[in-house]
Amino acid sequence: MKLYWFKAQAPQRVLALAKHLGLAPELVKIDAAGGGLKAPDYLALNPNAKAPTLVDGDLVLWESAAIMAHMCMKAGSDMWPVNSPAEQVDVLRWLVWSDSQWSPAVGPFYFEHIIKAQFGMGPPDAAALEKAGPPLRKQARVLNRYLETSRHVACGRLTIADFHLAAMASYWRNADMPFVEFPNIVTWLDGLEQIPAWADPWPAE
Ligand SMILES: N[C@@H](CCC(=O)N[C@@H](CS)C(=O)NCC(=O)O)C(=O)O
The missing domain is CATH 3.40.30.10 (Glutaredoxin)
Structure with a gap:
């Protein structure tokens, strides 16, 4: 591969x-x-x-x-649960939500704070961030509610949906995302950081 x-x-x-x-x-x-x-x-x-x-x-x-x-x-990992159609549908729901709702909401914060710094594109645009606040809070409310009863987004255990959703959000402290208002999201993201491969996914260069 x-x-x-x-x-x-x-x-x-x-x-x-x-x-x-x-x-x-x-x-x-x-x-x-x-x-x-x-x-x-x-x-x-x-x-x-x-x-x-x-x-x-x-x-x-x-x-x-x-x-x-x-x-x-x-x-042969059930992080994509091929042997359980009901679980597979649950994971699929969150993968679709991640691309259609979550990524567009998180994206401006990630772009302004992380991507711009990485590629020397100048300082964050305060007006863009101000505008991005309400849409992110709207989606964060949805996610926070689901994480009230589970430490993971789907199937009550770690799946690829967690990694998919958490990718941009894991930078939330550096990207000024307002997740202090959403404690279940913080607990979930901090929990993922305990997974060694998640905490350090990048190849040695
Ligand atoms: N939905 C695609 C998104 C792929 C994507 O947008 N990749 C970004 C990096 S996160 C990229 O290659 N951006 C380069 C560009 O847009 O010029 C996926 O999940 O693979």
Whole structure:
């Protein structure tokens, strides 16, 4: 297996999972700032010009959720519960919610504080952050309520939905996300940090 990555949230989930499952894909770091995502060879694999991308024999996969599901099947892990349709649907619900509701809400904070600093794009835009506050609180209320009765988002145990949702939010303290108002989210994120592969997903460089 070959996994194309650079230091960003979607690759982070996949790298953390690979490490957690004990998979050792060949890692190919993309020079995103230098145009690596738009290089013809890479576009042939992933026409979205985004990371991550997984190549496993003849299979070429993009979308981190699909890559994580594939890795779990490969490793025989129930973090993607193929043997329990009801659980699978629960995980799927949160993967879809993550991409459709959560990521757009968390994204501006992640971009303004983390991505801009990483790529030397100047200081955070205070007006953009002000505007992003209410939509993030709206989604955080939903997540916080579900985490009232469980330490994990789906199935009452660790699944790929946790890694998918937590990827951008794990930077919340540095990115000024207002999660002190949502204690169940803080407990959940701090709990994930106890997982070694989650706490340190990045390959040595
Ligand atoms: N839904 C996709 C999102 C992929 C994505 O947006 N990747 C970002 C990094 S987190 C990227 O490659 N961005 C580069 C760009 O947009 O130029 C997934 O989960 O894989």
